[in-house]
Amino acid sequence: MxxxxxxxxxxxxxxxxxxxxxxxxxxxxxxxxxxxxxxxxxxxxxxxxxxxxxxxxxxxxxxxxxxxxxxxxxxIDESEMDSSKALILSNVKIKNLGNNAEVTYTLVAENEANLKEKKISVDSPIGKGLLGKSLGDIADIETPRGIIQFEILEITR
CATH class of the missing domain: 1.10.287.180 (Transcription elongation factor, GreA/GreB, N-terminal domain)
Structure with missing residues (x-):
């Protein structure tokens, strides 16, 4: 299948x-x-x-x-999606709590991911960690260097 x-x-x-x-x-x-x-x-x-x-x-x-x-x-039908949570096609502005760096990513399907365009896959470690989070939430992302914490600063469509 x-x-x-x-x-x-x-x-x-x-x-x-x-x-x-x-x-x-x-x-x-x-x-x-x-x-x-x-x-x-x-x-x-x-x-x-x-x-x-x-x-x-x-x-x-x-x-x-x-x-x-x-x-x-x-x-994907965006009209049915909750805009208060980080879901596929959300633009999510995050802040790395370790170094205070801020970046905005668009969460997309795996085959549409393109880091140059700041589109990350919902199947990537960061994408998985951000899915379902709301404004102000802290996402603990497992990386090869250990857990990195990201704060959700903004979610837009």
Whole structure:
């Protein structure tokens, strides 16, 4: 059974665009490569043919997996979410109580996480520690260096 994942509209659109590219651009290119290699004669000693067939197999596997992910994807309905708690798609401003550093993260699904954009996964240690917390709560986050305490300063959508 496949795992259900939650996505924003933007994240789900990226997946669908990626699938569309694989099916309409990459698949025909590989078919063309196979056809060209086949035209070159003896297939038993044709490295180009073998490479193209292998690329085709890998692409078909990726397409299959992506279709499975998309079929088990669920859109997140923000209108139903409690804005007083840190939940997926919340912007959470936190303060590290050890060094007083403040940072704001957006909690997102694992596949949409991007640290450069300050989007962290709800499955990451910090994300898990912040989930369900309210304004003013202290989150104890288990890290390789020990427990770090973060105070929730602000929660927005």
């Amino acid at each position: 496949s795992k259900i994942n939650y996505y924003t509209e933007e994240g789900l659109k990226k997946l669908k665009d990626q699938l569309y590219d694989m099916e309409t651009v990459q698949r025909p290119k590989i078919s063309e490569q196979i056809s060209e290699a086949r035209d070159k004669g003896d297939l038993s000693e044709n490295a180009e043919y073998d490479a193209a067939k292998e690329a085709q197999g890998l692409l078909e596997m990726r397409i299959s997996k992506l279709k499975d992910v998309i079929s088990n994807a669920r859109l």
